[in-house]
Amino acid sequence: MKLHPEGKIVILTGAGVSRESGLNTFRDADGIWAQVRIEDVATPEAFARDPEGVQAFYNDRRAGLCDVAIKPNPAHLALAELERDWPGDVLLVTQNIDDLHERAGSHNLIHMHGELFKARCEACSAVHAWRDDLQVSSRCPACGQSGGLRPHVVWFGEMPFEMERIATELESCDLFLSIGTSGSVYPAAGFVQEVRMAGRGHTVELNLEPSEGRDLFHEHHHGPASEVVPAYVRSLLKGAARR
Ligand code: BV8
Numbered sequence: 466m467k468l469h470p471e472g473k474i475v476i477l478t479g480a481g482v483s484r485e486s487g488l489n490t491f492r493d494a495d496g497i498w499a500q501v502r503i504e505d506v507a508t509p510e511a512f513a514r515d516p517e518g519v520q521a522f523y524n525d526r527r528a529g530l531c532d533v534a535i536k537p538n539p540a541h542l543a544l545a546e547l548e549r550d551w552p553g554d555v556l557l558v559t560q561n562i563d564d565l566h567e568r569a570g571s572h573n574l575i576h577m578h579g580e581l582f583k584a585r586c587e588a589c590s591a592v593h594a595w596r597d598d599l600q601v602s603s604r605c606p607a608c609g610q611s612g613g614l615r616p617h618v619v620w621f622g623e624m625p626f627e628m629e630r631i632a633t634e635l636e637s638c639d640l641f642l643s644i645g646t647s648g649s650v651y652p653a654a655g656f657v658q659e660v661r662m663a664g665r666g667h668t669v670e671l672n673l674e675p676s677e678g679r680d681l682f683h684e685h686h687h688g689p690a691s692e693v694v695p696a697y698v699r700s701l702l703k704g705a706a707r708r
Contacts, residue, residue, distance in 0.1 A: 468667065470705040471553040472639030475666075476544060477656055478559045478566070481645025481673055485538040485691045486565055488530070492647050508621050516601045523616040524598040527581050530563050531596060537569035540644070540690035543698040545570035550702050556634050560646060560653050562618050577625040577653065583617035586610065592617050625652065636663040642697075644671045645690050648678035657681045671697060 480490035490496045505511050506522040529535065537545075548555040548571055557574045559566055562581040566574055584595035584603075591607035595617075603614045619625050635641065641660040648654040657678050660666040670682040671693045679685065686693040 468640055468701070468704065469553070470551075473554045473634070473637060474547070474551060474556070474640045474642065475634050475638040475656075475660075476547075476555065476557045476642045476644060477646060477653060478544075478557065478561060478644045479646025479653070480561060481647075482540050482544075482559075482690045482694070483538075483561055483563050483565050484645065484673075485540070485689060486563075487532075487535050488563055488565075490645075490647075492649060503621055509623060512615060512620070520599050520601065520616075523581065523618065526562075527596065527598070527616075530581055535563075535565075537565045538691045540694035541565050541569035541571070543695040544644075547698045547701065548573055550705075552705055553639075556638075558631055558634075558653075558656075560650065562616075575627045575631065577619070577627060577631065579616070579618035579626065581616065581618065584614045585617040587613035587615060628652065631656070632659065635659045635666075638666045641666045641668045642671060643669070643676070643678070643682065644694060646672065646676060648676035654678055669697070 484490050491498050501522060506519050512519045544557060555573060557566060557571050558577055560578050562576065562579055564582055582594060582596055583592055584599055585592045586605035586608060588610040589605060589608035591605060593606055599614055599616065602611050604611045605614055635656055638660060641657060643657060657668050658681055660668050661681060668682045669684040670676060670679060671686045673689060674687055686697055
């Protein structure tokens, strides 16, 4: 596949890219949804019904992400290097709510499902950086009200962030990489279809195993992200340097 060195690259990542950093995925045998039900912890209805239970679920994951052992792996680092060294635009859209892409050095980044280290006030909509536990009694630093602070995370049934910007980028990209995602959650799982319908971008899946959307990709590289992603980025950058 010949990619113009000024070509625009859009990358989608999922939980698989953070697996080798020590964070659980969702649908693997030992995944998060094997331990808790989506309906109990990741919907607005669950939060209305059991705010303490939902806060505890995210407090656990937020504390886990603060663990010094959790750090970017070679896949995160390779994607940051691609953004830095590729002559064209590189946009990274992640479904992940961890901060490993930022810590690896990625800047042009959209957290379409929100961020674990942020809290949003349902009373005044202010969004705050937040690394401690969130309680029902936690007060919003902006409006002072308690009872309305929630994780700044997109639950099932809620609209992901920056969907218009993502749609525009998908339509005009020359290369779409899907990394570490099972392709089972929409609208993210539909991005490859959007690229194919635009009729321009070359689509590549880099995943431990074939995803649900495997047949929609032109190219596949299966294996651990920390191996297949750096190898693929090296081949892209070598191709750009030759021109
Ligand atoms: C919405 C944040 C509408 C919370 C998450 C059709 C169209 C639109 C919507 C729907 C639709 N059909 C159904 C829906 C509803 C729903 C949905 O998709 N349901 C599914 C279950 C069928 N979608 C929604 O509700 C979305 N919202 O549609 O809103 C709307 C319209 C108008 C107005 C208002 C609303 C919102 C979805 C977002 C939910 N939030 N996360 C949190 O994190 O707690 S989703 C959750 O799943 C995570 O974000 C996660 O990232 C995402 C996807 O999972 P993956 O990242 O892919 O992880 P998974 O474990 O599944 O797979 C890991 C992969 O990695 C595997 O393939 C594995 O093989 C691989 N892997 C493992 N190890 C490695 C590896 N790869 C490489 N290396 C390794 N070492």
